[in-house]
Each structure stands twice: as C-alpha cells, then as structure tokens.
Amino acid sequence: MACDEPVIFDGHNDVLCKLFRAGGPGQAHSFADGRDGAIDLPKARTGGFGGGFFAVYVPSPGDGDDKYEEMTRSSYDLPLPDPVALEYAQTVALSQVATLLELERQGSLVICRTVADIRTALAAGRIAAIFHVEGAEAIDPDLHMLDVLYAAGLRSLGPVWSRDTIFGYGVPFRFPSSPDTGDGLTDLGLRLIRRCNQLGIMVDLSHLNEAGFWDVARHSEKPLVATHSNAHAICPHSRNLTDDQLRAIADSDGMVGLNFAVAFLREDGKMLADVPLSQVLKHLDHMINIAGEDRVGLGSDYDGAVVPQDLTTVAGLPKLRQAMKVHGYDDALIAKLCHENWLRVLERTWGA
Ligand code: ZN
Numbered sequence: 001m002a003c004d005e006p007v008i009f010d011g012h013n014d015v016l017c018k019l020f021r022a023g024g025p026g027q028a029h030s031f032a033d034g035r036d037g038a039i040d041l042p043k044a045r046t047g048g049f050g051g052g053f054f055a056v057y058v059p060s061p062g063d064g065d066d067k068y069e070e071m072t073r074s075s076y077d078l079p080l081p082d083p084v085a086l087e088y089a090q091t092v093a094l095s096q097v098a099t100l101l102e103l104e105r106q107g108s109l110v111i112c113r114t115v116a117d118i119r120t121a122l123a124a125g126r127i128a129a130i131f132h133v134e135g136a137e138a139i140d141p142d143l144h145m146l147d148v149l150y151a152a153g154l155r156s157l158g159p160v161w162s163r164d165t166i167f168g169y170g171v172p173f174r175f176p177s178s179p180d181t182g183d184g185l186t187d188l189g190l191r192l193i194r195r196c197n198q199l200g201i202m203v204d205l206s207h208l209n210e211a212g213f214w215d216v217a218r219h220s221e222k223p224l225v226a227t228h229s230n231a232h233a234i235c236p237h238s239r240n241l242t243d244d245q246l247r248a249i250a251d252s253d254g255m256v257g258l259n260f261a262v263a264f265l266r267e268d269g270k271m272l273a274d275v276p277l278s279q280v281l282k283h284l285d286h287m288i289n290i291a292g293e294d295r296v297g298l299g300s301d302y303d304g305a306v307v308p309q310d311l312t313t314v315a316g317l318p319k320l321r322q323a324m325k326v327h328g329y330d331d332a333l334i335a336k337l338c339h340e341n342w343l344r345v346l347e348r349t350w351g352a
Contacts, residue, residue, distance in 0.1 A: 005321050006331075007122055008314075009339035010052030011227035011257025011299025012132070012206070015039045016096040017057045018303045024095045028102040031109075038302035038313045041108055044127060047317035050339060051109065051121065051128035053156055053227055055304070056096040058089045058137050060163065068306055071173065071263050071271035078173040083164050089137035090145065097152060100131060111153040115347045122339070130346075132204070132227070135161030135170075141188060143195050150199050155350065156227070157196060158204035159189050160212070167192050171209040175269030177238035179245070184211030190219050197221050202349045205229070206239075206259075206299070213245055222349045223254030228299030230264045231286040237269050243290050250291040255345045257299020258283055260307040275308040277323040284324075284337065293333055297341045 018037050019027045034042045039049065060081035070076050103109050109127035112118045121128035131153040139145045146154075162170035167189035169182050185193070185208075193216055196203050205213050205226040217224055226249065232240035241249070241256060249256055258280065263271040265279050287296045300307070302314065310319050324334050 005048050005318060006335040006338040007048050007050035008052075008298060008317050009050050009118070009122070009128065009342045010302070011297060011342065012053050012055060012134075012259070012304070013039055013300060013302045014055055014057055014304030015302070016054055016099050017059060019099050020092065020096050021059075025099045025102040028099050028106060028108070031103055032106060038300075038307070041127070043313050043315040046315040047313070048321075049127075049314035049317055051112075051118070051130075052342070053130045053132040053299075054100060054109075055132045055134040056093050056100070056138075057134040057161060057304070058084055058092045060084060061088070067173070068271045071175075071269075074268065074270070076173070076175055077177070080163050080170070080172050084137050086137070086140060093133070093138035097131070097149070100129065101152070103129070113153055113155060114350060115343055118343060118346070130155050132156040132158075134158050134204070134207070135163065135165060136167050136192065137165055139167075139192070141166060143192065146192070146195060146199070146201075150201060154201060156202040156204055158207055158227075159185065159192055160207055162207050168212050168215075169209060170207050170212070171238045173263075174238040175263070176236040178210070179213070179232065179238050179240065179242065180210040181238055182209055182211065184209060184213070184215040190215065193219050200350045202346065209238075210242070210245070217248050217252070223345055224249045224252040225254045225345060225349070226256045228257050228259040228261075228301050230259050230283045231290075234283055234286055235264055235267055235269060237264050239264050246287060246290040250295050253295070253345075253348060255295040255297055255341050256287055256291060257297045257342075258287065259305070260300045260302070260311055261305035262308060263306070265308070271306050273306050273309045277308065277310055277320060280308065280311075280320065281323060281327050293336060294341055294344065297337055297339070
C-alpha cells in the first residue's frame with residue numbers, strides 16, 4: 001500500500017454484487033484496471049484499504065436503486081422483497097463466488113481462510129478478502145451447500161439479508177423504528193448457527209431483527225459480531241443496534257463494524273450523502289463508549305449503499321483517519337478501529 005497510515009480492514013463490501021450486475025466473472029479485470037465504483041486496486045492503494053469481508057449477495061429479481069429514493073423521505077417503511085427460490089439464489093451466488101475466485105486467480109486479492117492468511121496478505125500489500133455470504137438463500141435445508149462453500153473458502157455468513165429466508169426473518173428498512181420487528185430465527189436457522197460454529201464460519205448479526213439477534217446470542221458459542229451496523233441511540237433506524245445489543249456484543253467480546261450508509265448514520269434517517277465526518281465520529285464515540293474500544297471497527301458497505309460525500313470510495317479513507325486524529329483518538333485506538341479489532345475477533349472466532 002502506498003499509504004503508510006494503519007491499513008483499513010473492513011467488515012462489509014458489495015463489490016461482488018456490483019461485478020455480477022456488470023456481467024459477472026468476465027468483469028473481474030475491472031477491479032485491477034480501475035472501475036466506476038468504490039473499491040478497486042488503484043483506489044485501494046491510494047486510500048490504504050487492505051481488504052475485508054467481500055459479500056456474496058443475491059439481489060431480488062428487478063431490484064434496483066429506486067429504494068434509495070423512498071429512503072430520502074422523513075419516515076419510511078420499505079416492503080421487503082419476496083423470498084427468492086433456492087435454484088435462482090444458487091445460480092446468482094455461484095456467479096459471484098466465481099468472480100471472487102477469478103479475482104484471486106488474476107492476483108487482485110487473496111481469499112483468506114485464517115487470520116495468519118490475512119496478516120500475510122496485508123504484510124505483502126495484497127488485498128485480504130474474507131468470503132462472506134449475506135443472506136443464506138443459496139444454502140439448502142440439508143446445509144450441503146454450506147459445506148461446499150466452506151471448502152471454497154467461506155468463513156462468514158449472515159442467515160438473512162433482511163428478506164425472509166428458511167433460516168429466519170430479517171429486519172425491514174424502516175425509519176424511525178425499533179429493530180424489534182417480528183420473529184427471529186427458525187429451527188433450521190438455529191441448526192445453521194450450530195453448523196457454522198462447528199465449521200468455524202463467523203455468524204453475522206447485521207440484517208437480523210432484534211429477536212434474531214437474541215436467538216444467535218443464546219445459541220452461538222462464538223463472539224457476537226455485527227459486520228455493518230450503527231448506533232440506534234443516534235440514528236433510530238430499524239437496521240441499527242440498541243445499547244442493549246451493543247452491551248451484549250461487548251459481553252461476548254465480539255464487535256460491530258461502523259456502516260457508512262448515510263441512512264444509518266444520519267439522525268433523520270435519510271439516504272442523502274451530505275453527511276459530515278463528525279456524524280461518523282458520533283457513532284464511533286457512542287459505540288466505543290457502550291461496547292469498548294476493542295469492540296468497534298469499520299464495515300463500510302462500499303458498493304452497496306449511498307455513503308458520505310467525503311468518503312465516496314476507498315481512496316477517501318485517509319480523510320477518515322485524519323478526522324479520527326483531529327477528534328482526539330490516539331494512534332493505538334486508530335489502529336484498533338482500522339484493523340486490529342477485526343483480526344482479534346476473527347482469531348477468537350476461527351481460532352488462530
Ligand atoms: Zn448489508
């Protein structure tokens with residue numbers, strides 16, 4: 001990395017879905033060449049972006065960016081799309097996994113299966129990618145696909161992306177709203193959690209509603225992790241975490257990644273990009289205050305959301321480090337927020 005500030009390892013991006021929409025694995029070269037998006041190799045070098053969780057996410061048929069228009073109102077309650085069928089989900093998911101594999105084959109990133117893999121990649125200036133599944137629609141009820149994806153490198157999974165699955169009920173995009181919006185995990189969802197624990201796949205709590213969150217808290221043996229969520233006390237959005245949830249994350253020695261999506265940052269919940277970095281720091285302050293400085297990191301949602309105008313791509317990340325400094329965070333805390341906390345929690349979750 002050209003940037004000599006602490007490298008940023010990030011809890012969530014949707015670049016694989018963006019490349020899927022652009023045409024699939026054949027578009028992987030654009031990641032190295034420079035693409036019209038938030039993350040690519042040239043921008044990563046400029047911003048000191050070291051990698052993070054690369055999500056495989058199955059968009060609903062016909063799903064576009066029109067939902068963001070609705071989210072510019074002063075209150076909203078977006079209907080969740082219908083569940084998607086297994087065969088459709090597997091077709092889309094496999095295309096995105098193929099893109100991830102192609103990115104590795106082209107030398108753009110390294111798919112990391114252990115924390116040692118991540119440290120090696122970061123030290124070599126390579127992008128360290130965790131293969132993550134956001135919404136388990138592509139997993140069959142017998143969980144056979146889970147084993148197959150694990151063998152391909154899967155190390156993190158969210159049972160739902162808001163839309164209902166056979167494993168549970170997600171949280172809708174609603175503002176203002178409590179995250180307590182309905183039933184949580186199904187019995188099959190609990191089986192999925194147990195199997196993830198056995199295999200060493202991290203379970204992601206972002207997009208679960210509050211009941212689902214507590215189901216995982218009761219049944220998972222691992223630290224509780226929300227890869228890309230913010231503080232409900234500051235932005236009362238259904239997707240954000242209450243102080244009780246943040247305390248449970250702290251009690252389990254897990255962590256939360258700060259989401260840059262403006263609708264989860266702004267106090268008015270609007271998906272509008274004119275958000276100062278001071279608002280980002282407000283969430284960090286609150287989450288550090290409640291969960292502790294070892295349990296907060298970043299989870300940008302790059303290539304999957306509208307983000308603050310100063311942080312439109314990973315090339316802008318130096319501005320965030322600078323804002324942390326000016327705000328009074330010392331070097332040790334900044335290093336924890338940038339990557340050290342993620343490595344610590346992954347070590348506890350996967351084993352060293
Ligand atoms: Zn998400």
